[in-house]
Amino acid sequence: MEKEPTKPRRVPAGAAVLQENVTDAIRAAVFEELATVGYGRMSIERVAHRAGVGKAAIYRRWRSKLPIVLEVVSALAKQGLPTPDTGTLHGDVKVLLEATARVLRHPMAAQIIPDLFAESARNPDMAQALQVAVRDSQRGVAEVVVRNAVNRGELSADTDVDLALDLASGPLYWRLATIRSPLPDGYLEGLTAATTAALTSARIPR
Structure with missing residues (x-):
């Protein structure tokens, strides 16, 4: 008896697919923000604006600015x-x-x-x-x-x-x-x- 061909796994509906180019853009923006305004004045909003992404893209990767900076x-x-x-x-x-x-x-x-x-x-x-x-x-x-x-x-x-x-x-x-x-x-x-x-x-x- 022949087995049915294995179906490719699908990403569950609603699951976020993190694009590496977006992650790299955020990291670069963090680096530039740190050099420009310092940690105290750096904000998720500023990083998102500089990276050209929404704040949600950042929060999907890091919970706050401290872990981003440390990474x-x-x-x-x-x-x-x-x-x-x-x-x-x-x-x-x-x-x-x-x-x-x-x-x-x-x-x-x-x-x-x-x-x-x-x-x-x-x-x-x-x-x-x-x-x-x-x-x-x-x-x-x-x-x-x-x-x-x-x-x-x-x-x-x-x-x-x-x-x-x-x-x-x-x-x-x-x-x-x-x-x-x-x-x-x-x-x-x-x-x-x-x-x-x-x-x-x-x-x-x-």
Whole structure:
């Protein structure tokens, strides 16, 4: 007995089909709004107008502006930072610092990042979410760098990943995102050498 041909599955009536081009337009609009007016003045209405969509299109994807912003910032953090594997700790740290500096020097990022940090001081939800969106993604990269250096015998197995990340990226955030001072010639190379020296000085001989 022959089986009836399987019918293709149909999308249930009334189900929303999220178009990727609309989602991308909304993300771009959020990024531009953050750079133009900041988080405090950004609204769903403004984002919808800039993206050329209705507010309903946004609410079908995110419940409020906070998760939209965090998704955009998290994507920026992940895309901007590679996971280097040059074969040496010095080389890995240098690549990581160069990538971080490129992100922080971006004109729009230079407007957005300080604004979000200021907002996080007033908004516990923002502070906690930024910790996940930015810090944790960067920590994942630093963890790989430290682990590779440990495997090569350049660092002790008990090297503190958080300390390594603070040593490497802290000065850049201070210079580029806080006081907004340009980096002098040779700064990244000097910071690379200083960070590497600080980490290897605690290495336990095998």
